[in-house]
Amino acid sequence: MVLLQLKNIVKDYFLWIQTVNVLKGINLEVQKGEFISIMGHSGSGKSTLMNIIWLLDSTTTGEYFFEWDNVASLDSDQHATIRGQKIGFVFQTYNLIPRKSALEQVMLPLAYQWVPKAERIERATKALEKVWLGHRIANKPNELSGGEQQRVSIARALVINPSIILADEPTGALDSKTGNEIMQMITDLHQEWKTIVLITHEKEIAAYAKRNLYLRDGQFVDKI
Numbered sequence: 756m757v758l759l760q761l762k763n764i765v766k767d768y769f770l771w772i773q774t775v776n777v778l779k780g781i782n783l784e785v786q787k788g789e790f791i792s793i794m795g796h797s798g799s800g801k802s803t804l805m806n807i808i809w810l811l812d813s814t815t816t817g818e819y820f821f822e823w824d825n826v827a828s829l830d831s832d833q834h835a836t837i838r839g840q841k842i843g844f845v846f847q848t849y850n851l852i853p854r855k856s857a858l859e860q861v862m863l864p865l866a867y868q869w870v871p872k873a874e875r876i877e878r879a880t881k882a883l884e885k886v887w888l889g890h891r892i893a894n895k896p897n898e899l900s901g902g903e904q905q906r907v908s909i910a911r912a913l914v915i916n917p918s919i920i921l922a923d924e925p926t927g928a929l930d931s932k933t934g935n936e937i938m939q940m941i942t943d944l945h946q947e948w949k950t951i952v953l954i955t956h957e958k959e960i961a962a963y964a965k966r967n968l969y970l971r972d973g974q975f976v977d978k979i
């Protein structure tokens with residue numbers, strides 16, 4: 756079953772008098788339950804592509820189908836709703852809020868869906884237990900290691916029970932041992948039939964995925 760489909764996606768940035776053509780015709784189909792990686796050098800357009808899949812950025816031209824809806828034509832409020840309900844995102848530098856506990860960070864995506872507080876607490880606690888942080892739910896980011904912070908961010912992605920998890924260089928800020936632990940955790944999620952799109956510029960990290968794609972200069976190529 757196809758979860759998402761990108762058809763001939765082009766993304767240009769318009770900077771004053773200059774047009775920067777960042778994505779040059781991207782075609783991609785992701786099946787439900789797939790674990791794919793997208794590799795490419797810095798500046799190849801990986802984050803731009805991820806932000807389009809995440810519905811944070813709009814395309815210049817092209818079609819985007821998410822669970823059969825043509826989402827390219829929706830407005831930014833509708834994009835935000837889909838993003839909040841269906842797409843979990845894991846960032847390179849975690850993007851946690853400084854003065855909030857792990858529990859509060861993970862409860863937050865549910866607040867946007869008007870989930871009652873008792874249920875928010877219950878689901879956030881479960882998500883934190885799933886990433887082995889049940890004993891750290893009261894800790895703030897500065898009271899957690901880098902690997903633990905990334906696990907909080909994985910719990911925050913999971914708590915909405917998303918259709919897909921996007922991870923943009925999730926191990927980029929971690930040492931290799933901790934990075935491999937995070938990748939093991941992501942692999943476990945895949946084994947529970949979560950759909951995962953991972954971006955990395957490291958071969959060893961891409962090797963965790965079941966299908967590897969290569970992006971060069973805004974286009975998919977056979978290898979890099």
Ligand SMILES: Nc1ncnc2c1ncn2[C@@H]1O[C@H](COP(=O)(O)OP(=O)(O)O)[C@@H](O)[C@H]1O
Nearest residue numbers: 768775777795796797798799800801802803804
């Ligand atoms: N908001 C923007 N405005 C103009 N150019 C941008 C913007 N975002 C990214 N770019 C350009 O698009 C190219 C790809 O960027 P990016 O997608 O961040 O690459 P990657 O994640 O692969 O390193 C780069 O040349 C970058 O300078």
Ligand SMILES: [Mg+2]
Nearest residue numbers: 801802803923
């Ligand atoms: Mg990037």
